[in-house]
Amino acid sequence: MESPPVQKVESLPRTLDDPTLFINREVSWIKFNNRIIEEAQDRRHPLLERVKFLAISGSNLDEFFMTRASILKQQIERGDFEPTPGSRMTPQDQIKVTRREILPLLRSQKKCWEEELFPALARESIRIHKPNNLTKRQNLALRDYFRREILPVMKKPNEEYLSPYVSNLHINLLVVAKDPRLRETSTKRIVEAPTDNFDRLVRIPTPSDRREGVDNFILLEDLVSANLDLLFPSTQILRHYKFRVTRNAEIDVKADENTDFLTTMELSVRQRRYGKPARLEYESSMPEHLRACLAGSLGSVHVPQHISEDMQYEIDGTFGLVDFWQLLKLNRPALKDAPFKGYIIPELASGKSIFTEIAAKDFSLYHPYDSFDMIVNLFENAATDPDVSDIYITLYRIDPNSPIVAALEKAASNGKAVTVLIELKAKFDETNNINWAKVMSKAGVKVVYNFPKIKVHAKLALIMRKQNGKLVQYSHIGSGNYNSITTRIYGDIGYLTANPQVGTEVLDLFQKLTSDLRKPEEYKYLLVAPTSLKSEILRRIERELNQHQKMGSGYLAFKVNGLVDKEIIQAL
Numbered sequence: 001m002e003s004p005p006v007q008k009v010e011s012l013p014r015t016l017d018d019p020t021l022f023i024n025r026e027v028s029w030i031k032f033n034n035r036i037i038e039e040a041q042d043r044r045h046p047l048l049e050r051v052k053f054l055a056i057s058g059s060n061l062d063e064f065f066m067t068r069a070s071i072l073k074q075q076i077e078r079g080d081f082e083p084t085p086g087s088r089m090t091p092q093d094q095i096k097v098t099r100r101e102i103l104p105l106l107r108s109q110k111k112c113w114e115e116e117l118f119p120a121l122a123r124e125s126i127r128i129h130k131p132n133n134l135t136k137r138q139n140l141a142l143r144d145y146f147r148r149e150i151l152p153v154m155k156k157p158n159e160e161y162l163s164p165y166v167s168n169l170h171i172n173l174l175v176v177a178k179d180p181r182l183r184e185t186s187t188k189r190i191v192e193a194p195t196d197n198f199d200r201l202v203r204i205p206t207p208s209d210r211r212e213g214v215d216n217f218i219l220l221e222d223l224v225s226a227n228l229d230l231l232f233p234s235t236q237i238l239r240h241y242k243f244r245v246t247r248n249a250e251i252d253v254k255a256d257e258n259t260d261f262l263t264t265m266e267l268s269v270r271q272r273r274y275g276k277p278a279r280l281e282y283e284s285s286m287p288e289h290l291r292a293c294l295a296g297s298l299g300s301v302h303v304p305q306h307i308s309e310d311m312q313y314e315i316d317g318t319f320g321l322v323d324f325w326q327l328l329k330l331n332r333p334a335l336k337d338a339p340f341k342g343y344i345i346p347e348l349a350s351g352k353s354i355f356t357e358i359a360a361k362d363f364s365l366y367h368p369y370d371s372f373d374m375i376v377n378l379f380e381n382a383a384t385d386p387d388v389s390d391i392y393i394t395l396y397r398i399d400p401n402s403p404i405v406a407a408l409e410k411a412a413s414n415g416k417a418v419t420v421l422i423e424l425k426a427k428f429d430e431t432n433n434i435n436w437a438k439v440m441s442k443a444g445v446k447v448v449y450n451f452p453k454i455k456v457h458a459k460l461a462l463i464m465r466k467q468n469g470k471l472v473q474y475s476h477i478g479s480g481n482y483n484s485i486t487t488r489i490y491g492d493i494g495y496l497t498a499n500p501q502v503g504t505e506v507l508d509l510f511q512k513l514t515s516d517l518r519k520p521e522e523y524k525y526l527l528v529a530p531t532s533l534k535s536e537i538l539r540r541i542e543r544e545l546n547q548h549q550k551m552g553s554g555y556l557a558f559k560v561n562g563l564v565d566k567e568i569i570q571a572l
Helices: 025-041 047-077 091-123 136-153 220-226 261-272 288-295 321-329 354-360 373-384 403-413 430-442 500-514 533-551 566-571
Strands: 126-129 171-178 187-192 201-203 215-219 236-247 277-283 312-315 363-367 388-395 417-422 446-448 459-467 470-478 492-497
Touching: 025 047, 025 091, 047 091, 047 236, 047 277, 047 321, 091 126, 091 312, 091 321, 136 220, 171 220, 171 288, 201 220, 201 321, 215 220, 277 288, 354 373, 354 459, 354 470, 373 388, 373 403, 373 459, 373 470, 388 403, 388 500, 403 417, 403 430, 417 430, 417 500, 430 446, 459 500, 470 500, 533 566
Parallel strands: 126 215, 277 312, 388 417, 417 446
Antiparallel strands: 171 187, 171 236, 201 215, 236 277, 363 492, 388 459, 459 470, 470 492
């Protein structure tokens, strides 16, 4: 049988200067959220999974303002009006066009919640009540709970007119009150719902709510508003309005060799709580003069700053949709997806001689379809195996009750040398990683985190074990975090090998990361940013192009979250 004729690759203009080739990244982010809301509207999903998608759309929008919108505003403040290389949009253009996309997205969120999910939840006896819809007995029980549990931990309402000390993403009440002891006809106070201490959805503590299959809640801010008289005794509450402030979450870490990086990161994370305001969400019933007053008083702690009109959003409905994640904790299996159990390769199952199996052949894993339990099993074996001497691993996002960390701590207690490279700058996981760094250090693990100028995003591990009188290096290279929760959801690739040439390079990379990053690197098997990753990807693209022109069998496959490098895009 004759081979098909080789098709010559036509030469295309290698330019990315045509703006019609591009979708603006910020606009794309918002459009992606529209697709998430479509999942929340899809009745083929179980009900609580639909609620989850709505919560994700809320979380993503919060992140957009904390990161991307904040960066655009900073560019405008610096006087940087350069258009983006692709879509030719200035920062101000992007603020305008994203707002134009966000307004209908907010209407879609409201409609999905109020017309679809909220009534559907009620039909399943999951109800979120307003105080005026509760029985007298329920309101009395909630008032007693508020007095005993919530009131003692609430911040004292600020005695100033208004204050910039409003936490990022917290639900607040702007309270207009009349105090007979003061001359003013009315005073204004800010009251913060204490979501740091309590769930946003407060279970109503009444006997009728204890029946199986019945879940009654009230929003924390509604419980606070119903009991403002306990917070303001001898004061007449005239009106109150909900609002929420989103602040810049980009952390600017400035550290030198004489600075403890962990301490610097802790301070930076704390400052995020009161960073520059990026968005004001306010209740639709709030009068214009109060909104304007609020927008002018909620700058950062150090720099008073007015929140511009284009970053103010009227909310005609429920604030903070991200908090509906709480409903996924309910024991309602019929309203959730059936649990998915990944496949366990027999040779890597618990109880097997896992090191012997990896020494015999390499394994490729595709999570979540291949269970992450096999990787957990690997580290648990390493922790107790008397022939294992050293363990190296990079950690980026870590689960709250991490079995990997537990195995590493056990290994350290068993006298093995355990080295963990933990990235403190993992966005929105900084506090979690700082805490884990301290915990592991106390357990005897060598924790390395001082990378102020780079971000260690590698997913890499090395286990060194004596076998038949020789030191064997077991490498795990992956695209996913060593996180037993997210690996059940995200698609990631993993590779296990005892190839000594790969192991030698992995060990060398760990030694560079723990000692001196300035040493030159020459790797055959690893592609390492920022020195060789990009150039080697470009070289491989060219190699496959040449192969295709000669033989018609060139092949390229990439797994990426996002691709923004101009040269690689041009090569593709």
